[in-house]
Amino acid sequence: MSIVSFLIFLLLIGLLIFTHELGHFLVAKANNIRVIEFMIGMGPVIFSYISGGTKYSLRLIPMGGACVMDGMDEINVPKKDTSEEEDDEEEEEDNERYWVDENDGRIKFRQASVWARLATIVAGPLFNFIFAFLLAVIVVGTCPEDLPVIQNVMPGYPMAEKGLMAGDKIVKIDNERIHLSRQIGIITELRNGEPLRITYERDGVRDTVLVIPRYSEEYGRFMLGLEGYAQYEQMKGLQIVRYAGYEVSFAAGAVIKGLRVMLSGHGSKDDLAGPVGMAQIVGEVAESSISYGVVTLIINMVNLTMLLSANLGVMNLLPLPALDGGRLLFILIEIVRGKPLPAEKEGIVHLIGFALLFVLMIFVMFNDITRLFR
Numbered sequence: 001m002s003i004v005s006f007l008i009f010l011l012l013i014g015l016l017i018f019t020h021e022l023g024h025f026l027v028a029k030a031n032n033i034r035v036i037e038f039m040i041g042m043g044p045v046i047f048s049y050i051s052g053g054t055k056y057s058l059r060l061i062p063m064g065g066a067c068v069m070d071g072m073d074e075i076n077v078p079k080k081d082t083s084e085e086e087d088d089e090e091e092e093e094d095n096e097r098y099w100v101d102e103n104d105g106r107i108k109f110r111q112a113s114v115w116a117r118l119a120t121i122v123a124g125p126l127f128n129f130i131f132a133f134l135l136a137v138i139v140v141g142t143c144p145e146d147l148p149v150i151q152n153v154m155p156g157y158p159m160a161e162k163g164l165m166a167g168d169k170i171v172k173i174d175n176e177r178i179h180l181s182r183q184i185g186i187i188t189e190l191r192n193g194e195p196l197r198i199t200y201e202r203d204g205v206r207d208t209v210l211v212i213p214r215y216s217e218e219y220g221r222f223m224l225g226l227e228g229y230a231q232y233e234q235m236k237g238l239q240i241v242r243y244a245g246y247e248v249s250f251a252a253g254a255v256i257k258g259l260r261v262m263l264s265g266h267g268s269k270d271d272l273a274g275p276v277g278m279a280q281i282v283g284e285v286a287e288s289s290i291s292y293g294v295v296t297l298i299i300n301m302v303n304l305t306m307l308l309s310a311n312l313g314v315m316n317l318l319p320l321p322a323l324d325g326g327r328l329l330f331i332l333i334e335i336v337r338g339k340p341l342p343a344e345k346e347g348i349v350h351l352i353g354f355a356l357l358f359v360l361m362i363f364v365m366f367n368d369i370t371r372l373f374r
Contacts, residue, residue, distance in 0.1 A: 005286040010062050012305050014040060016128070016312055017065040023127030024067035024120055031116035034070040034106035041065060050099045053106070069120075070100070071108030073347045110343060114334055121327045128313035129248060135306035136244035140235050142299055145243050146181040149231035150200075157225020162209040164200060170229065171206065172199035179246040181230035183253075188213055190257050193222040251310035259318075321353020 017040055028035050034053065041059030048057035109117060148170040153160040170178050173187050174197050187196070193215060199208045213222035235243050285304055289297040316324040327350070334340045 008286050008301060012301065012308065013062055015305065016131075016309055017041075019127050019131045019309065020124045020312060020316070021065045021067045023123035023125075024069075027120045027123040028067065028069055028109075031112050031120060032106050033109055033112050033116070033120065034100075034102075034104070035067060036070050036100055037066070037068040039066050039068070053099065053101055053104050055099060067124075069109040070106075071110050073350060110340070114331060114340075118328065118331050121324050121331065124324050125313040125316045128309045128316070129252070132248045132251065132306045132309035132313065133244055135302050135309065136247040137240060139299065139303045139306060140243045140247060141240045143303075144232040144234045146230040147233055148178045148181045148184055148229060150226060151228030151231070152226070154223075154225040154227055157223060158211045158214055159225045162198075162211055164198075164209070165202075168200045168202050170198060170200050172208075173197070179243070180250055183250060184224075184226075184229055186254060186257065188222065188224055190261055191222075196224075247306065248310050251307045252314050255311050255314040320357075321349045322351075322357050323353070326350065326353060 021038060021040070025035055025038050037055040037057060039055075039057045039059055041062050042064045043059050043061040046058045046060055048055055050056075109120075112120070150159075150164060150166055150168045150170070152166050153164055170184060172178055173184065176183070176187065178184060191213070193213050195210055195212045197208055198211050199206055211224060213224055215221070216223045285300050286297060289300040317328070319325040319329045330341060330346050330349075340346075
């Protein structure tokens with residue numbers, strides 16, 4: 001990977017982290033929740049400043065970030081001592097939260113209403129989806145969209161046997177509406193030969209057929225028998241907004257489908273990608289795009305960032321401890337019970353979840369690195 005590709009990767013990751021944490025930060029501030037620190041990156045501090053009782057910091061390791069809210073995990077925050085002057089500057093620097101004033105009129109996270117806490121947690125993934133949508137508007141407004149219109153069918157394969165032909169538009173597969181041709185390929189691949197109820201439109205009339213994909217020894221996969229199923233058209237006006245929504249939905253849906261495959265036991269460890277794997281993908285896309293010019297490079301990077309942002313939004317909503325989805329689960333339990341679970345027990349669960357997540361990150365990173373040398 002070149003230096004340029006690596007810098008692009010850092011920029012993209014920084015934008016995704018900043019967007020996510022900004023969602024938490026803005027909604028927390030709006031609900032008068034005390035934010036101790038807004039950080040981008042992990043590890044030692046490179047740069048920081050304090051404003052309005054919040055420390056804003058940039059840290060050395062460009063992976064992760066946090067919007068640290070007072071009392072979120074029952075962290076004991078030292079009170080700001082105004083009665084004694086601190087003479088030892090080194091001791092003051094070691095006290096990581098010496099700037100916190102508990103008399104500033106703000107409240108701890110757990111003191112906020114259940115709906116304020118729910119909104120604050122949801123805001124992180126929501127901002128990722130909003131950011132993905134804005135990027136999708138740029139992509140759709142610039143590049144033609146792949147509409148699911150059959151270009152040709154292969155004789156002897158299921159689609160031809162069911163009477164479909166060039167010009168037919170696929171509008172639905174089972175219960176999923178089809179807006180982009182890419183959906184067809186992903187559904188066919190993930191369903192692994194299972195029957196598909198395909199609804200298509202011809203001359204304004206819709207019909208539904210049951211199609212069983214056929215395994216091709218030549219191609220080594222299950223196939224419907226389509227030679228091209230994309231018709232490219234440039235979107236205009238409100239079509240751009242509508243198809244930007246389809247793009248984000250497709251990106252998020254692809255992540256969910258992939259998770260289902262892994263949970264069913266059909267996935268492999270190579271389907272996972274961590275920071276190293278993401279850096280490799282960014283590098284490959286950047287290096288393959290630059291030969292076509294700067295504009296192509298920018299559009300491809302915008303599109304990749306859109307995909308990653310939607311991916312981050314989905315992953316953070318998983319109901320796992322230490323993730324936003326895990327915190328949401330505790331809040332939903334509180335709504336059902338009518339009272340919160342003990343803070344100490346919730347904190348222990350999130351701590352264990354964070355430890356397990358850290359182990360998973362190490363495993364994925366090791367897998368990414370070994371994959372580089374295969």
